[in-house]
Amino acid sequence: MNEYQKIYDAIIEGDEEAALQEAEALLTQAVAPMDIINYGLIAAMDEIGRLYKEEEIFIPEMMMSAQAVTEVINMLKPHMPSGSGSRGSVVIGTVEGDIHDIGKNLVALLLYSNGYAVHDLGNNVAPEDFVAAAGQYDADVVALSALLTTTMENMxxxxxxxxxAGLRDRVKIIIGGAPVTQEYADEIHADGYSENAQEAVELVTALLGEDK
Ligand code: B12
Known part of the structure; x- marks a missing residue:
């Protein structure tokens, strides 16, 4: 049994209390928060997705697991570096019609930890709301998340x-989420795509330049 097995099992069971306790235990063993997230939480959500697809679990179970993941991430947040917000302004949200927000929240958290000012619009965000927020926060980057093949088109x-709105040249637009690919990003003329939250930070850094 590896060190992440207990938290993985707790997430699969949708047992928020056990997951929080195990996350505390891992932190006291000096396990890095991002390792808990990657090897415990995300690995468990992948399995939840598989179980749902195979009809071994249903939406209520998927919701309980998602809730447990969200609470553990909230608990881990203060244990991650807090950023200066000086490296650029990012507006982020999940596109219209889509309420999946765990991945989007992780991208927001890592960008914040790495020094970007992050303005999180939440989920189910309409195109015009992204445009308005980009103006309001003078965004350098707009980051769009989608988890459903049916909502990808809203990117x-x-x-x-x-x-x-005449603002396309003023911002870099990046996209991501499980069904999204580099090919799709090219097709819709996005400025970038990345597969995970860590690479999203590298992508934004590359797009804005280190001196931003
Ligand atoms: C949790 C979950 C839910 C929860 C969401 C809770 C929440 N607060 O997010 C609930 C129960 C609400 C839910 C609902 C539904 N879900 Co759901 N859900 C999932 C599940 C199991 C996990 C998603 C997740 O959080 N993964 C973990 C995170 C960390 O990964 P991630 O989101 O991919 O994000 C990472 C990267 O993609 C990337 N990234 C993400 N966003 C961005 C953005 C940018 C800019 C960049 C650069 C990178 C990036 O970085 C992240 C971190 O590394 C997936 C299965 C799966 N394997 O994806 C199904 C899944 C996405 N759901 C699915 C479905 C069908 C639904 C429902 C339609 C079910 C229904 N009949 O009602 C509804 C849709 C509701 C809606 N309108 O949005 C299907 C989608 C199928 C499809 N091809 O479209 C999946 C794939 C399950 C399956 N195998 O069938 N769901």
């Missing part, structure tokens, strides 16, 4: 809304 609609 394209959001990019179109920036073009219609």
């Amino acid at each position: 394209e609609h959001t990019i179109e809304a920036f073009s219609s």
Whole structure:
């Protein structure tokens, strides 16, 4: 049994209390918060997705596991570096029609920890709300998340809304989420795509330049 097995099992069971306790225990053993997230939480969510697809579990179970993951991430937040907000302004949200927000929250957290000012619009965000927020926060980057093949097209609609508002050249738009690919990013003329939250930080850094 590896050190992440207990927290993995607790997430699969949707047992928030046990998951929080185990996260505390791992922190006292000096395990890095990002390792707990990657090897405990994300690994368990992948398995939850598989179990749901195989109809071994249903939406209520998936919701309990998601809730446990969210609470553990909230608990880990203060144990991660807090950023200066000086490296650039990022507006982030999950696109319209989609309420999945765990991955988006992780991207927001890592960007914040790495020095970016992050303005999180939440989930189910309409294209015009992304455009308005980008203006309000003078965004350098707009980051779009989608977890459903049916809502991915709202990434394209959001990019179109920036073009219609005459703001497309003012911001870099990046996209991500489990069904999203580099090919799709190219197809809808996004400025970038990354597979996970750590790479999202590298992507934003590359797009804005180190001196930003
Ligand atoms: C948890 C979950 C839920 C929870 C969400 C709770 C929440 N607060 O987010 C609940 C129970 C609400 C839910 C609901 C539904 N879900 Co759901 N859900 C999942 C599940 C199991 C895990 C998602 C997750 O959190 N993964 C962990 C995070 C960390 O990973 P991630 O989101 O991919 O993010 C990482 C990267 O993608 C990337 N990233 C993410 N965003 C961004 C953005 C940028 C800019 C960048 C650069 C990178 C990036 O970085 C992240 C960290 O590394 C997935 C299965 C799966 N394997 O994805 C199904 C899944 C996404 N759901 C699915 C479905 C069908 C649904 C429902 C339609 C079910 C229904 N019939 O009602 C509803 C949709 C509701 C809606 N309108 O949005 C399907 C989608 C199928 C498809 N092809 O479209 C999946 C794949 C399950 C399956 N195998 O069938 N779901």
